[in-house]
Amino acid sequence: MKRIALLLAVVLLCCTLVFGAQAGLLINGAGATFPYPIYSKWFDVYHQKNSSINFNYQSVGSGAGIKQVTEGTVDFGASDGPMNEEQMKAFQDKRGTQILHFPTVLGAAVPTYNVPGVTGSLNFTPEALAGIFLGKITKWNDPAIAGANNGVNLPANDIVVVHRSDGSGTTYMWTDYLSKVSDEWKSKVNKATSVNWPVGLGGKGNEGVTGLIKQTPNAIGYVELIYALQNNVPYGMVKNAAGNFVKADVSSVSAAAASAVKDMPADFRVSITNAPGKAAYPISSFTWLLIPAKIPDSAKRDAIKGFLKWMLTDGQSYCEQLSYAKLPKEVVEKEEKAINNIQ
Amino acid sequence: MPSAGPVTGSRSFLAKLRDGDEIARLVTFVFAATVVLITVLLVYELWINSTLPRHKFGLHFFVTQVWDPVMDEFGALPFVYGTLVTSAVALIIAVPLGIGASIFLAELAPPRISDTLQFFIDLLAAVPSVIYGLLGVFIVVPLIRTVIYPAINKPFGFLPMFKGPSYGVGFLTAGIVLAIMVIPYIISVSREVLLSVPRDQREAALALGSTRWESTWKVVVPFARTGIMGSIFLALARALGETMAVTMVIGNTPKIAASLFAPGYSIAAVIANEFTEATGELYTQSLIALGLVLFLLTFVLNGLARLLIVVTTQKGSGVSA
Amino acid sequence: MNARLRWRKLVSNFMLTMTGVCAFVSVAVLFFILGYLLFNGGTSINWAFFTQLPKPVGEVGGGMANAIVGSAKLLLAASLLGVPIGFLGGIYLAEFSGATVASVVRYAADLLNGVPSIVIGIFAYAIVVQPFKHFSTLAGAFALGLMMIPITLRSTEEFLNGVPRMLREGAMALGASKWKTISTVIVPAAYRGILTAILLALARVAGETAPLLFTAFGNRFWSQGWAQPTASLPVMIFTYAVSPYEDWHRQAWAAGLVLLGLILIINILARTILSRGIAVPRS
Numbered sequence: 036m037k038r039i040a041l042l043l044a045v046v047l048l049c050c051t052l053v054f055g056a057q058a059g060l061l062i063n064g065a066g067a068t069f070p071y072p073i074y075s076k077w078f079d080v081y082h083q084k085n086s087s088i089n090f091n092y093q094s095v096g097s098g099a100g101i102k103q104v105t106e107g108t109v110d111f112g113a114s115d116g117p118m119n120e121e122q123m124k125a126f127q128d129k130r131g132t133q134i135l136h137f138p139t140v141l142g143a144a145v146p147t148y149n150v151p152g153v154t155g156s157l158n159f160t161p162e163a164l165a166g167i168f169l170g171k172i173t174k175w176n177d178p179a180i181a182g183a184n185n186g187v188n189l190p191a192n193d194i195v196v197v198h199r200s201d202g203s204g205t206t207y208m209w210t211d212y213l214s215k216v217s218d219e220w221k222s223k224v225n226k227a228t229s230v231n232w233p234v235g236l237g238g239k240g241n242e243g244v245t246g247l248i249k250q251t252p253n254a255i256g257y258v259e260l261i262y263a264l265q266n267n268v269p270y271g272m273v274k275n276a277a278g279n280f281v282k283a284d285v286s287s288v289s290a291a292a293a294s295a296v297k298d299m300p301a302d303f304r305v306s307i308t309n310a311p312g313k314a315a316y317p318i319s320s321f322t323w324l325l326i327p328a329k330i331p332d333s334a335k336r337d338a339i340k341g342f343l344k345w346m347l348t349d350g351q352s353y354c355e356q357l358s359y360a361k362l363p364k365e366v367v368e369k370e371e372k373a374i375n376n377i378q
Numbered sequence: 379m380p381s382a383g384p385v386t387g388s389r390s391f392l393a394k395l396r397d398g399d400e401i402a403r404l405v406t407f408v409f410a411a412t413v414v415l416i417t418v419l420l421v422y423e424l425w426i427n428s429t430l431p432r433h434k435f436g437l438h439f440f441v442t443q444v445w446d447p448v449m450d451e452f453g454a455l456p457f458v459y460g461t462l463v464t465s466a467v468a469l470i471i472a473v474p475l476g477i478g479a480s481i482f483l484a485e486l487a488p489p490r491i492s493d494t495l496q497f498f499i500d501l502l503a504a505v506p507s508v509i510y511g512l513l514g515v516f517i518v519v520p521l522i523r524t525v526i527y528p529a530i531n532k533p534f535g536f537l538p539m540f541k542g543p544s545y546g547v548g549f550l551t552a553g554i555v556l557a558i559m560v561i562p563y564i565i566s567v568s569r570e571v572l573l574s575v576p577r578d579q580r581e582a583a584l585a586l587g588s589t590r591w592e593s594t595w596k597v598v599v600p601f602a603r604t605g606i607m608g609s610i611f612l613a614l615a616r617a618l619g620e621t622m623a624v625t626m627v628i629g630n631t632p633k634i635a636a637s638l639f640a641p642g643y644s645i646a647a648v649i650a651n652e653f654t655e656a657t658g659e660l661y662t663q664s665l666i667a668l669g670l671v672l673f674l675l676t677f678v679l680n681g682l683a684r685l686l687i688v689v690t691t692q693k694g695s696g697v698s699a
Numbered sequence: 700m701n702a703r704l705r706w707r708k709l710v711s712n713f714m715l716t717m718t719g720v721c722a723f724v725s726v727a728v729l730f731f732i733l734g735y736l737l738f739n740g741g742t743s744i745n746w747a748f749f750t751q752l753p754k755p756v757g758e759v760g761g762g763m764a765n766a767i768v769g770s771a772k773l774l775l776a777a778s779l780l781g782v783p784i785g786f787l788g789g790i791y792l793a794e795f796s797g798a799t800v801a802s803v804v805r806y807a808a809d810l811l812n813g814v815p816s817i818v819i820g821i822f823a824y825a826i827v828v829q830p831f832k833h834f835s836t837l838a839g840a841f842a843l844g845l846m847m848i849p850i851t852l853r854s855t856e857e858f859l860n861g862v863p864r865m866l867r868e869g870a871m872a873l874g875a876s877k878w879k880t881i882s883t884v885i886v887p888a889a890y891r892g893i894l895t896a897i898l899l900a901l902a903r904v905a906g907e908t909a910p911l912l913f914t915a916f917g918n919r920f921w922s923q924g925w926a927q928p929t930a931s932l933p934v935m936i937f938t939y940a941v942s943p944y945e946d947w948h949r950q951a952w953a954a955g956l957v958l959l960g961l962i963l964i965i966n967i968l969a970r971t972i973l974s975r976g977i978a979v980p981r982s
Contacts, residue, residue, distance in 0.1 A: 061920070061927050063833065065654075075755040075919070082920070089920045091928065094756075099655030107832040122657060193543045200630035202447075202655035224448075229655075231446035236545055236641045237630030238941075239651060245943035250519065251545050265757045266943045357757075402878040406791035409784050410804045413848060417807040420814065420822045427825060478721030486715060487722070495726055497970065502729040504966045506906020508933045509955050512940050513732060516948075561725050591711035619815025621909040622937060646817045646909070653821065654913050669818045680813035 059086070060334055065093040066100020066113030067204045068240040069142055069259045070322045073357045074113070077350050081342060088338050096240060098202015098228045104325050105129055110335055112325035115142070115204025116211075116228045117304035132329035135377065136303045137343060137370060138321040140351075141292050141360035143283035144208045145270040145318070147263045148255040149248050150175055151190060157271040158183040158280045161317075164273070165217035167194055167255060169224075170234035175253065183280070190253075197247045197256030200237025202228040208320040209257045212308040257318075260284075261358045275317040276309050287316035288360040296363045303370070319360075329378050336377060343374050421673075428667035430660050439667065445632040445648075447656075452664035454671060456632040460549065460642035461672070464624060465617040467553025467638065468560055473610060475557075476564030477599075480606075483565065484572035485594050496569060503562035511626035514555040519546035519627060526550075527639060538636040547629040550638040555623050560613035567612060571605030571690050572598060605690030611683035615676045621646040645672045733959070740956025743949040748957075753919050753930075759946045763954055765921050769929035770958075773839050773915060774905055776925065780844030782897055785851025789893075792852070793859035794881055805853070812849035819845055820910035828914060834928040839915030843907060847900040854896030858889040891972055898969035902962045908933035932958045 071094035078090040095103075097114035104112030105126045117136055118126070126134040146159055163179045166172035172179050176189040199206045210226035224230050238244035238256070245262045248254045260283050263270040272280040281287050291310040299305060309317045324343075330336035347370055351361045362370070431439055431452060442453020479499075483492045523546035534540045575598050583593035599606070629641020630651060645668045656662040747762045754761030788808075792801050823842035828834055862885050870880040886893070915929050917938070922929035932954050939951035 059923065061923060063916075063928060065916075072756040078919070079755045091918045091920055093917045093919075093928075096655055098657060102655050102657045105657070106829065108828060108834055125657075195543065195545055200651050202652070202657070227448040229447040229652075231444065231448065232631075235631065236547065237643075237651075239630070240941075242942035242944075246941055247545075247547075249943055251523075253543075254545075261757070262943065268943075398878040399876050402881070403791070403795045406787045406795060409787035410791040410796065410800075410852075412784055413788050413804055413811065413852060414807040416845065416848075417811050419826075420811070420819075423822055423825050424818070475721045475725060478718040479725045482715075482718035482722040486718065495722060498726050498729050500970070501963055501966055502725070502732075504902055504906075504962055505729075505732060505959060506908070506933060506962065508906065508908045508936050508940075509732070509736070509959055512936060512951060512955050513735065515940055517735070558728055561728075565722075565725060589707050589711035591714045592707065595714070615813060619817070621815070621817045622933075626937070626941060646815055649817050649821070650909055650912055653824075666821055669815075669821050672815055673818050676813050676815055677810060680809065684809065 059089055060338055061089045061091055062111070062335055062338055063091050063093075063109045064100075064111040064113060064324075065095050065103045065109045066325070067097045067115050067322055068094045068242060069097070069115045069144075069203075069205045069208075070113065070140055070359070071241070072261050072265070073140060073353060073359050076353055076357065077346060080353070081345060081350075084345075085338075085341075088342075090342065094240060094242075096199070096201040096228075097204030097207065100325065101202075101228070104134070104327070110330075111327075111339065113139075113323065114207075114228070114325060115320050115322040116207025117306075117323060118325065126327075130327060132327050135326050135328050135373070136323040137326060137373070138303050138323050138362055138366060139346060140354050140362065141288050141319060141321055143260045143288050143316050143319045144205050144212075144257045145260050145263055145283045146255060146273065147245070147248050147258050147268045147270045149252055149268070151192070151252055152188060154269060155187075156269065156282060157187065158274070159271045160274045161213075161216035165213050165220050168196060168198070168213065168233070168235070169217075169220060170196070183274070192253045195251050195254040196232075196235030197238055197244050197251070197254050198232050198235045199229075199240070199244060201239050203240075204228060204320075204322065205241060205257065205259055206230065208308060208318060211306055211320075212318045215309045264358055273317050275313075275315050276311055277313045277315070279313060281314060281316045283316045283318070285355055285358060285360045287314055288319045289363070291315040291317070291319035292321070292360065292363055292366075296365050299366060299369060301369075301373075303366070303373075321362075326377060328376060340374055340377055344371070347371055424666060424670045424673060428663050428670050430663040431667045434660065439664075440671075443634060447658075447661050450658070450660050452660070454645075454668055456634050457643050457645040457648050457668060458671070459634045460628065461618055461644040461646070461675075463549050463638075463642065464552040464556055464628065464644060465614055467550060468556035468617045469610065469614060471554065471557035472561045472564055472613060476561045476609075476613070477568055477606060479561075480565045480568035480572060481594055481599070483569045485590075485598065492569075496566065499562045499565050503566070505559075507559070507620060507622040510555055510559055510623040514551065514623055514627040518551055518554055522546050522548070522551050522554075522639075531639070539638055542635070542637040542639055544639040545629060545641060547627050548637075548639050548641050549628070549635075552624045552628040552642075552644070553638070555627055556617045556620055559620060559623065560617050563613045563616060564609045567609035567687060568602070568606045571602045571609070571687065574605075574690070575601045602690055604686045608683045608686030608690065611679045611686065615679040615683065618679070619646060619672060619676050621650050625650050645669070733963075736952065736956045736959055739949075739952040740954075743953040744956065748950065748953050752921070757944065761950075763930070763932065763935055763950065765918060766930040766932045766935045766954070767957070769836070769915070769918070769922055770905065770932045772836055772922070772925070772929065773843060773911070773931055774901060776836065776840030777843035777847060777904055778897070778901060780840060781847030781900065782851055784844075785848045785900075786855050786893065786897075788848075789852045789855025789859065790881060790886070792856040794877070794885075805856075808849040808852045811845065812853075815909075816842075816846065816907050817909040820913050823910060824913045831926075833926065834914060834916035835926045836915055836922060836929045837925045839911045839929065839931070840925075842910035842914050843904040846904050846907065846910070847897075850900040850903065851893075851896055854899075855889075855893050858892030858896070859885055861892070862888045891975070895969040895973040898965050898972075902965040902969070905962055905965070906933055906958060908937050 074092050100112035100114050103109045176191045207228045214221040214226045238247040241258045241262045244256045245258050245266050248256050272282045275281050290312050291307050294310050295305050295307045347367050354361045439454050443455045444451045444453050527544035583597040624644050625647040631641040632643045750764050751762035819842050827838035827841050870884045911934050918928045918930045936951050936954045939947035
């Protein structure tokens with residue numbers, strides 16, 4: 036018995052040594068679920084090209100990304116809601132350096148739903164969306180919804196609102212839009228990564244919300260476009276500032292970014308919801324990587340800078356197949372210069 | 379020369395140290411003391427890291443319904459409500475089933491069958507929470523939505539308890555999953571407690587002409603009453619602290635609702651969902667304050683449970699849960 | 700009189716049958732869970748599951764090799780932390796301590812045992828993750844190890860106390876010092892029970908998810924060494940189950956089957972070891 040135990044201990048020790056051997060650089064990041072599909076693709080491809088570098092990205096929500104990068108428990112964060120002044124100051128205070136925002140892709144938050152009998156795209160006006168999420172419009176056949184959808188047979192069922200239960204940049208995007216189009220929303224709820232929702236169920240991450248909508252009849256929620264596409268969940272068109280009902284896709288999202296490009300601030304923090312333009316999709320947004328301006332570990336710093344350069348060039352070619360829009364040329368140029376700010 | 383057996387008089391410390399015994403005593407004492415230290419440190423950390431909400435909200439924390447990270451307003455009420463309601467539902471389902479099963483195992487089943495069944499029930503207690511959550515999401519949630527809700531809502535929908543639409547997730551779903559998780563605790567402890575009731579109690583009742591059921595229900599069970607209460611407290615303590623299974627089926631909505639079909643939130647679930655992303659000291663510390671509340675609740679219940687069980691079984695060491 | 704007696708007998712038979720139904724239902728649930736997992740998980744388990752890393756989001760395939768290894772590492776480190784403290788502490792309680800110290804230690808262990816696992820996660824985050832500024836396997840192991848201590852401690856004490864007096868007295872009569880008695884006579888006599896307790900503690904923490912959420916965090920790749928975040932089976936099950944991807948659901952079932960199978964095997968092993976040993980109080 037003793038001999039077996041000794042043998043087992045030796046085997047286990049060997050295993051630990053094997054698995055404990057340091058080989059390759061691990062860089063930890065956490066944050067937004069919105070761009071998770073493309074980030075995981077990028078990190079996978081980048082690892083294939085540079086087998087000694089592993090970018091471990093955990094899709095835990097923009098809120099968690101901001102918190103963890105501020106605490107320093109991850110090397111970089113990711114968020115679709117830019118950090119506000121207070122959060123940036125907190126970062127500065129805690130870590131002794133600035134936080135830099137680097138846009139990666141453009142995406143869209145779409146209203147997804149599961150209405151029995153409806154398989155196509157419904158039209159949503161800003162008033163309808165605000166009313167539904169405020170809990171004032173409670174039935175699917177309400178005139179505010181039916182009015183924009185002539186010919187569609189909407190049932191008289193109660194609407195089940197689904198939102199995010201975790202801190203989310205997608206929520207930020209959605210509430211930012213609602214605050215712009217509805218004064219009542221702005222005063223009652225306002226915009227943030229985590230708000231006090233008047234109604235609805237909470238799902239964790241874009242994944243959780245999509246899952247809930249799929250399983251719950253009469254549900255409506257908001258998710259990033261790719262989640263609706265990958266899971267075959269119908270999503271609706273939204274009326275933009277110019278009065279057209281636009282469906283979210285690569286070109287309508289790019290159109291929304293076009294107007295903001297000229298006035299892009301140096302720190303890249305800009306909101307493009309409810310953008311002007313005939314073909315613009317109104318609930319679009321950049322999504323950012325949050326990177327500290329000072330990275331003491333030179334290996335990590337070089338790896339991150341190397342990845343950013345790759346992301347802005349080769350990486351952008353993966354956007355379309357996952358239904359994200361590429362960054363506009365002007366933004367790419369500005370960013371390539373900004374990479375040098377990482378010391 | 380190392381001495382064995384009873385030692386008379388005192389020896390110098392160094393002499394004692396050379397003696398393997400003293401070293402052993404010291405070393406094992408250090409480890410035992412570590413346990414106490416860790417526990418003290420844990421309570422201390424919880425207390426110290428929840429000072430902000432204590433100072434800002436005071437006792438108001440327990441009666442505020444709002445959980446608003448944007449406005450920095452935090453109240454524990456929806457979570458305490460959710461925790462208590464789901465646990466109550468769990469007990470309502472689990473206690474009759476559990477006590478019934480334990481009566482069967484203790485009174486009726488032949489010893490071998492009783493032991494075998496107990497073995498399986500102990501295995502049920504070993505199933506991890508996340509697996510219950512997995513089954514909850516894919517089996518119980520659709521079951522509630524397609525079978526149970528229509529069956530209850532149509533006849534009883536006017537009652538506030540059963541009103542409103544059903545999303546599949548909600549208080550009732552969480553309660554059902556919790557019930558399955560706590561039944562093994564009720565059964566195993568109640569069974570032991572019932573087995574420890576002295577034979578003559580039963581025999582006296584039967585000698586007086588009672589039926590098997592009457593002797594069990596009217597004599598044996600009351601005799602073991604305190605121990606059975608203890609098992610219920612134990613089950614309750616487990617239900618209160620349950621995290622993963624509840625998070626996956628409760629609906630994650632910090633609202634108080636009368637209907638069992640409504641979505642809600644529990645203390646453990648909100649900590650699991652929001653802890654890694656709580657930006658700002660007040661937010662994080664409010665979550666830790668919730669953790670402290672949960673800890674105190676389970677602490678009191680576990681203490682009571684042990685007391686009751688020990689008193690009934692008259693075994694010194696009690697039962698480890 | 701006769702009618703009343705018949706009624707009472709009827710009630711008796713009915714109620715006793717109902718208790719049988721209760722017992723049957725309770726046990727049936729276990730078999731239902733096992734069967735369901737076997738059916739859904741069994742069809743999803745393939746070689747890739749055990750050998751491959753997770754694929755990018757939305758792509759079908761891949762496996763949980765890193766999570767399996769991660770869980771193994773976590774459990775190993777947790778045992779290295781929790782078992783010595785529990786075991787040696789238990790020896791102190793059973794062999795050396797006075798009554799008051801013993802009750803204080805026992806009380807602390809019971810308190811620790813009752814702490815909800817999510818609160819242990821908060822504690823581990825404050826003590827290990829924040830000061831060192833990263834999520835790590837060690838932090839996760841710390842949390843799990845803490846949970847193993849109370850069970851190991853109480854069981855060690857119980858089983859040591861259960862060793863018959865005559866063994867002790869025999870050793871002392873032969874001139875053995877206290878420590879020698881403990882290490883060569885008493886502990887070996889109680890080792891079955893203690894081993895059982897360790898296995899049961901291991902089985903309990905193997906399935907814990909909540910404390911790992913903010914300690915070990917997660918990792919899509921292999922976790923190197925002990926200071927990096929790591930994937931683990933329970934957390935993967937949780938993440939995949941609440942996602943909308945069918946393929947991830949499939950993998951969650953497979954992982955659930957593997958995890959439950961492992962835990963049940965450890966439990967059955969532990970209980971069989973115990974039942975074959977000397978008569979000691981059951982835990």
